[in-house]
């Protein structure tokens with residue numbers, strides 16, 4: 469079932485990429501495994517997925533520690549959920565990319581804990597593009613200022629921007645938020661990566677320039693948008 473869903477997901481990603489002439493190989497598919505068992509995660513890994521996304525540090529640690537060393541070493545671990553300051557110490561130990569940096573205070577703590585283990589932590593700045601749909605993130609107006617403040621942290625490397633737009637049934641409803649994130653990226657740093665798009669709206673996100681999509685339900689439950697973006 470999971471293998472079939474992943475196959476179907478890859479086909480839909482390829483189809484939308486063909487339409488807009490993007491290379492599907494350049495789109496990172498993060499498999500969001502919150503609430504899923506290790507057995508389910510391992511099935512996704514057997515189907516070729518190498519990027520694992522988690523919402524909670526505690527849950528991520530359990531899976532990380534239960535996995536055979538050889539398996540977890542071939543994976544990239546992504547923190548996609550809101551990160552609390554008291555979890556940062558554990559988070560910097562396991563995550564390759566933290567998508568959800570949403571305050572300067574949090575950045576400061578990540579910098580401090582990363583320094584302790586001699587790591588430069590890759591992060592994305594989370595942007596609240598749709599105030600009614602998400603609690604966390606920098607408002608678009610302050611991202612530029614936040615980015616300037618990031619330069620003081622030598623154990624942090626900002627790689628791009630992340631947003632959550634999903635409104636449920638209609639993928640087109642997400643489009644303005646994705647377009648806004650892309651515009652912001654183009655203004656701030658064209659080299660930056662864009663993490664946007666979930667099970668409900670990944671095709672629209674790819675059309676609007678997503679480099680990383682974060683998918684849970686489509687993989688584990690076969691929940692796909694009825695019509696492609």
Ligand SMILES: *Cc1c(COP(=O)(O)O)cnc(C)c1O
Pocket residue numbers: 500502523548549632666667668682683684685686
């Ligand atoms: C749960 C979650 C996802 C995946 O959402 P699905 O709708 O299950 O694809 C992506 N990003 C974040 C931040 C999430 O919390």
